Amino acid sequence: MTGTLLIALAVFGACAVESVEALTIVLAVGLTRGWRSALEGAGAAGLCLVVVVAACGPALVHYVPLSTLRVVVGSLLLVLGLQWLRKALLRASGYKAKHDEDAIYRREVERLSSLPRAGSGRDAVGFAISFKGVLLEGTEVVMIVLTLGLSSGHLTVAALAALAAVVIVGLVGVAVSRQLSEVPENAMKLAVGMMLVTFGTFWGGEGAGVNWPGADLSLLALLAGYAALSWVAVRVLTRTRFPRAAGEAG
Amino acid sequence: MRQWPAAFARFCYEFVVGDTPELALGVAVIIVGAWLLVRTVGPGTFWCIPLAVVVLMVATLWHAISGAPS
Numbered sequence: 628m629t630g631t632l633l634i635a636l637a638v639f640g641a642c643a644v645e646s647v648e649a650l651t652i653v654l655a656v657g658l659t660r661g662w663r664s665a666l667e668g669a670g671a672a673g674l675c676l677v678v679v680v681a682a683c684g685p686a687l688v689h690y691v692p693l694s695t696l697r698v699v700v701g702s703l704l705l706v707l708g709l710q711w712l713r714k715a716l717l718r719a720s721g722y723k724a725k726h727d728e729d730a731i732y733r734r735e736v737e738r739l740s741s742l743p744r745a746g747s748g749r750d751a752v753g754f755a756i757s758f759k760g761v762l763l764e765g766t767e768v769v770m771i772v773l774t775l776g777l778s779s780g781h782l783t784v785a786a787l788a789a790l791a792a793v794v795i796v797g798l799v800g801v802a803v804s805r806q807l808s809e810v811p812e813n814a815m816k817l818a819v820g821m822m823l824v825t826f827g828t829f830w831g832g833e834g835a836g837v838n839w840p841g842a843d844l845s846l847l848a849l850l851a852g853y854a855a856l857s858w859v860a861v862r863v864l865t866r867t868r869f870p871r872a873a874g875e876a877g
Numbered sequence: 878m879r880q881w882p883a884a885f886a887r888f889c890y891e892f893v894v895g896d897t898p899e900l901a902l903g904v905a906v907i908i909v910g911a912w913l914l915v916r917t918v919g920p921g922t923f924w925c926i927p928l929a930v931v932v933l934m935v936a937t938l939w940h941a942i943s944g945a946p947s
Contacts, residue, residue, distance in 0.1 A: 836915035
């Protein structure tokens with residue numbers, strides 16, 4: 628139960644972050660090149676991603692032994708999670724610029740407006756950019772859905788959590804009619820990074836033959852440990868980045 | 878058509894390794910090390926993996942900030 632809930636949360640968070648980035652591209656395409664090509668491109672990419680999950684998921688479960696799958700999946704999740712966590716920690720402490728959806732949106736609109744348009748009907752440029760944007764942002768989500776879903780045996784839960792995130796971000800995006808720049812993307816990335824590292828540690832260890840004390844409950848202990856480490860890391864990094872401000876505040 | 882495998886391999890490399898090769902290499906060392914440790918010491922050596930992950934995280938952050946402009 629603990630593991631299932633954490634999987635649903637991790638997939639939902641990862642998918643929400645990537646959906647915000649994909650939504651920025653789709654909105655920019657829709658407003659500059661027309662909604663038909665933007666939505667068709669996004670829909671086609673979404674369909675491709677669903678087909679990949681539906682085709683690869685059962686095939687991997689059927690042909691690859693679970694211990695091998697867990698070593699590979701654990702390693703992949705550890706690499707992806709550490710990449711997300713590293714980036715989020717550096718952004719939170721000021722060492723790296725935050726992901727600015729407003730700036731990306733403005734840049735995309737400017738670039739797309741300058742491209743020539745076809746006379747009538749479907750706009751090939753708009754379709755291609757929307758398709759590519761959603762496909763690229765979605766690939767990471769597919770990887771996370773497949774790895775988390777397959778190792779835990781909860782592929783349906785992972786897929787449904789991803790779908791829920793896409794629908795919610797899409798609906799909020801449509802409701803506010805603009806890119807979601809106020810979404811705390813870095814905080815979400817930090818939380819998802821910690822969860823991915825937690826699952827990567829757990830399954831990488833299980834695949835290597837480790838016995839975790841308390842079985843699934845050790846996931847919570849790992850998550851708490853990584854959360855504490857991240858908190859310390861942000862404080863230490865902020866102090867080294869802005870020593871004077873930190874000294875005045877303290 | 879012949880460019881697809883190369884493009885796919887490049888995409889996979891960028892996706893997994895990207896601009897942090899130390900993380901991919903570090904994770905490979907951790908998993909292989911854990912596998913060897915379990916076979917030589919026993920399956921109770923669970924603590925070594927999170928410890929190694931923390932060391933890797935600290936190392937990659939140190940590497941990132943030592944190269945950052947002040």
